[in-house]
Amino acid sequence: MFPSDPDVLVIGAGCAGIAAARELTARGRSCIVLEGGTRVGGRAWTESMSLDAPFDHGASWLHQADDNPLTPLARALGCEMLDHDTVRERRLFAHGRFATGEERRAFAAAEDDFWQAIDAAARDGGPDRPASAAAPPDGPWDATVVHWEGAQICAAELSRMSLHDFAATALDGPNLVLRGGVGGLVARLADSLPVRLAARVDRIAWGAKGVAAEGAFGSVRAHAAIVTVSTGVLATDGIAFDPPLPLATQEAIHALPLGLLTKIAFRADGPDVPDLPPFVSLRRAVEHDGDRPMSWVARLFGDPVFIAFCGGARAWESCGDATRAEAEAREEAAKVFGPRAAAALGRAIVTRWGEDPLFRGAYSHAVPGRQQARRVLGTPLADGRLSFAGEACHPRFAATVAGAWLSGIEAARAVP
Numbered sequence: 468m469f470p471s472d473p474d475v476l477v478i479g480a481g482c483a484g485i486a487a488a489r490e491l492t493a494r495g496r497s498c499i500v501l502e503g504g505t506r507v508g509g510r511a512w513t514e515s516m517s518l519d520a521p522f523d524h525g526a527s528w529l530h531q532a533d534d535n536p537l538t539p540l541a542r543a544l545g546c547e548m549l550d551h552d553t554v555r556e557r558r559l560f561a562h563g564r565f566a567t568g569e570e571r572r573a574f575a576a577a578e579d580d581f582w583q584a585i586d587a588a589a590r591d592g593g594p595d596r597p598a599s600a601a602a603p604p605d606g607p608w609d610a611t612v613v614h615w616e617g618a619q620i621c622a623a624e625l626s627r628m629s630l631h632d633f634a635a636t637a638l639d640g641p642n643l644v645l646r647g648g649v650g651g652l653v654a655r656l657a658d659s660l661p662v663r664l665a666a667r668v669d670r671i672a673w674g675a676k677g678v679a680a681e682g683a684f685g686s687v688r689a690h691a692a693i694v695t696v697s698t699g700v701l702a703t704d705g706i707a708f709d710p711p712l713p714l715a716t717q718e719a720i721h722a723l724p725l726g727l728l729t730k731i732a733f734r735a736d737g738p739d740v741p742d743l744p745p746f747v748s749l750r751r752a753v754e755h756d757g758d759r760p761m762s763w764v765a766r767l768f769g770d771p772v773f774i775a776f777c778g779g780a781r782a783w784e785s786c787g788d789a790t791r792a793e794a795e796a797r798e799e800a801a802k803v804f805g806p807r808a809a810a811a812l813g814r815a816i817v818t819r820w821g822e823d824p825l826f827r828g829a830y831s832h833a834v835p836g837r838q839q840a841r842r843v844l845g846t847p848l849a850d851g852r853l854s855f856a857g858e859a860c861h862p863r864f865a866a867t868v869a870g871a872w873l874s875g876i877e878a879a880r881a882v883p
């Protein structure tokens with residue numbers, strides 16, 4: 468199954484690695500994908516055992532679907548999918564109750580004002596700065612919008628993020644959800660690729676005569692390597708490089724840290740479960756300084772599954788402590804659904820992206836002043852013998868499966 472003398476080593480079988488391997492294969496180049504885990508898909512992972520329904524631990528939407536390279540691939544495979552925005556009711560919880568229509572319109576207007584302010588600031592010709600510096604500060608919904616757009620969507624507070632990168636990577640609809648999950652799609656796209664599982668790479672030598680990847684599995688040589696592991700893995704020296712990476716590459720890795728988004732998903736059967744329609748999304752307003760609400764998505768495709776999303780610093784605080792994360796999600800549920808409905812939430816599963824040494828977080832943002840780090844990291848080294856790919860390398864669709872996919876293709880095309 469594996470070529471004995473491959474042209475290219477691809478490190479990691481997430482979206483970027485799968486896309487790179489498909490592109491290399493289509494171009495007649497032989498490759499081996501070395502994957503440290505025991506499954507393909509990386510941060511796109513659908514698992515159906517825990518809750519007796521498909522649950523995406525990682526990516527769950529194909530954002531900006533009309534420009535998303537995975538949309539046509541999903542169609543070609545006949546995946547059942549639909550535009551979440553056309554079927555979901557969006558609820559807002561504020562002042563201890565569900566918001567009125569007037570309050571929802573005021574919140575939507577605050578979101579529009581936020582994006583106008585961000586776009587204007589990003590285009591004003593001034594230096595980069597934290598995205599939070601451009602956000603309207605004083606309106607009654609502004610803190611909720613900032614929490615939502617930062618911690619809950621980008622997995623990091625806006626104060627930690629480059630304004631220019633935040634504006635450049637903002638996403639639009641349609642947002643597709645897939646019956647079989649985004650991870651289910653990505654796994655199918657890896658079918659028949661030469662992926663070697665449980666082959667964690669500890670060291671990459673990239674001398675003048677090609678590359679070699681080494682780990683407990685042994686050593687594999689090739690002409691070139693495409694490394695697709697997360698910047699969280701790279702920043703914690705998950706792979707040693709010999710010779711060491713150039714300073715500019717090292718600095719780019721550290722300028723693109725991963726934020727954290729933890730999902731706490733509950734199976735909820737029975738008469739007392741929260742009475743919500745299929746596909747519903749729910750946000751709770753920030754009530755006071757320091758309040759960091761979770762948000763919810765429930766009953767996708769009618770399944771009795773309620774998913775709490777906890778992002779940014781709050782997610783890091785419970786990283787490695789699933790019991791605490793679950794307890795906090797149950798408290799959130801009691802606030803918005805009432806204690807009786809919250810008590811009806813059954814068994815739970817807590818995602819573990821932060822503590823997993825194969826990921827070390829959810830997805831990347833650029834720190835203030837370092838928007839260009841994505842291009843620096845994506846620039847091939849040693850005449851193309853060593854290159855990096857993955858969501859962090861894509862200047863437009865960073866933090867998404869689309870960005871990871873496109874950057875994998877680009878890296879494969881750049882191999883000499």
Ligand SMILES: Cc1cc2nc3c(=O)[nH]c(=O)nc-3n(C[C@H](O)[C@H](O)[C@H](O)COP(=O)(O)OP(=O)(O)OC[C@H]3O[C@@H](n4cnc5c(N)ncnc54)[C@H](O)[C@@H]3O)c2cc1C
Binds near residue numbers: 501
């Ligand atoms: C909770 C969460 C929600 C998300 N929601 C969305 C969403 O709705 N829509 C969206 O588009 N995106 C979403 N994302 C982001 C999306 O999942 C990622 O951007 C994308 O999957 C990253 O793909 P990648 O190939 O760059 O990296 P990865 O998926 O991280 O792939 C890298 C691979 O390398 C492997 N690896 C690591 N270290 C080693 C080693 N030393 N040796 C060998 N292999 C190694 C890993 O196991 C992994 O399989 C979400 C992510 C998370 C975590």
